[in-house]
Amino acid sequence: MKTMAAAASSLGLAACNAPAEESQRWFARARKVLAGGISSSARATVTGPWPYPLYMTRGQGSHIWDADGHEFIDYLLSYGAAILGHAHPELLAAVNAQLQRGTMFGTCNTVEVELAEQICRMVPGVELVRFANSGSEAICGAIRAARGYTGKTRVLKFEGHYHGWVDALAVSNRPTVAEAGPLDAPISQPHSRGIPSGVIQDVLIAPFNDRPRLERILQRHGGELAAIILEPVVANNACLAPEAGYLAWLRDECTRRGIILIFDEIVTGFRLARGGAAEAFGLIPDLAIFSKALGGGFAISAFGGKQAIMQLVAANRVKHGGTYNGNPLCAAAALCTLRQLERPGVLETIHQHGRTCMEALRRAMHDRGIPCAVQGNGAMFQVVFSRDGRPLRHYRDLWDVDVKRYAAFRHALLQTGVHVNASPTACWFISASHSSDDVAVTVEAIESATQAIG
Numbered sequence: 001m002k003t004m005a006a007a008a009s010s011l012g013l014a015a016c017n018a019p020a021e022e023s024q025r026w027f028a029r030a031r032k033v034l035a036g037g038i039s040s041s042a043r044a045t046v047t048g049p050w051p052y053p054l055y056m057t058r059g060q061g062s063h064i065w066d067a068d069g070h071e072f073i074d075y076l077l078s079y080g081a082a083i084l085g086h087a088h089p090e091l092l093a094a095v096n097a098q099l100q101r102g103t104m105f106g107t108c109n110t111v112e113v114e115l116a117e118q119i120c121r122m123v124p125g126v127e128l129v130r131f132a133n134s135g136s137e138a139i140c141g142a143i144r145a146a147r148g149y150t151g152k153t154r155v156l157k158f159e160g161h162y163h164g165w166v167d168a169l170a171v172s173n174r175p176t177v178a179e180a181g182p183l184d185a186p187i188s189q190p191h192s193r194g195i196p197s198g199v200i201q202d203v204l205i206a207p208f209n210d211r212p213r214l215e216r217i218l219q220r221h222g223g224e225l226a227a228i229i230l231e232p233v234v235a236n237n238a239c240l241a242p243e244a245g246y247l248a249w250l251r252d253e254c255t256r257r258g259i260i261l262i263f264d265e266i267v268t269g270f271r272l273a274r275g276g277a278a279e280a281f282g283l284i285p286d287l288a289i290f291s292k293a294l295g296g297g298f299a300i301s302a303f304g305g306k307q308a309i310m311q312l313v314a315a316n317r318v319k320h321g322g323t324y325n326g327n328p329l330c331a332a333a334a335l336c337t338l339r340q341l342e343r344p345g346v347l348e349t350i351h352q353h354g355r356t357c358m359e360a361l362r363r364a365m366h367d368r369g370i371p372c373a374v375q376g377n378g379a380m381f382q383v384v385f386s387r388d389g390r391p392l393r394h395y396r397d398l399w400d401v402d403v404k405r406y407a408a409f410r411h412a413l414l415q416t417g418v419h420v421n422a423s424p425t426a427c428w429f430i431s432a433s434h435s436s437d438d439v440a441v442t443v444e445a446i447e448s449a450t451q452a453i454g
């Protein structure tokens, strides 16, 4: 195994101190033709001290290889999408079989029906679904359905929660201290240039995990709201969790006030539990959105939920379209992925391996007196270098997180052959391909990387 630094040798891994020269070359080439050299803003990463991202050329199981031939155990996993691991044999077989039969007809197909049945069976409260291709697209469908059903336009989202790049909800994703406004009345801040002010006015912002403040906002604006949308576990805020009883209270408030409750399960779906957050928390939202783990690495998403709301989509009174929706290739990949995840022990092992890594992070940091909170639930988690090691409660707690320390830690991990999310506010993910051996190597890597930053 060729890894990035000499530290790897103590783990029994071959060593390579050199920067990733091939990645550097590819990035230089990319910048001439791809805006910023990247295809998504989230990929504007650096590699430790080197100002370019790594270019991955191959993946097998839980391992990936970059253009320089460095091998990593992968905990980014395409932001959680590759839940079975890379090039999983049964997923390849399912996709290959479909490839031979044709990839897309632009007509109804049998695989999308089987997949919809599978989702409705696995996820509590999902009675009807529609497919799309990315999380952002499915978010648009759910928001339109909620607006169509209630006849209202305003939507409430929580500060820091991420629901894709489209105008409808790209609001207050990462406001700075100067932009965010008072905690009692957070300002709706566009996440980007180019979002019309009318769209921003339709999005209200509240702090997560704060009942009194949300209650006050609802007293003033509850009657204007079509929906409240949230990440039930906030993957994009370093995996922070809802406080005990918070989601149940939110469910009751939405029911009482006639507001559609939408769970953005794009990360949590089929990962937190087989039935996602709805199963894990025992709560049924009105609508939910799925992607990432759903497709096992193929581009597919879905929105769905209560019959009464989705009936408007069924009746074409809420329009939803898309050339690639429910195409048999991606549907076959998703069907295979969900069937694998349903097998006894698969998700349990994913969670168990994650808990072992989380425990190693806590132990290593504690032993060296490094304040941090390790947040998550096994299948998805993050180590947050918060000022005094306090767990995060809401987005604003991220403002004083030591991001430099996380960058140093990630770089030290890369050097020992462990690839994790470059963002300190995102998560590490475990796949069904991660083995006990991978986890044992990772535990050692965590030890040595912690030593390097301690």
Ligand SMILES: Cc1ncc(COP(=O)(O)O)c(C=O)c1O
Pocket (backbone or CB within 6 Å): 079, 134, 135, 136, 137, 139, 162, 163, 164, 165, 231, 235, 236, 264, 266, 267, 291
């Ligand atoms: C919680 C959540 N919602 C929505 C999205 C948007 O999904 P996509 O990038 O597929 O458009 C993401 C993507 O990371 C996400 O994490």
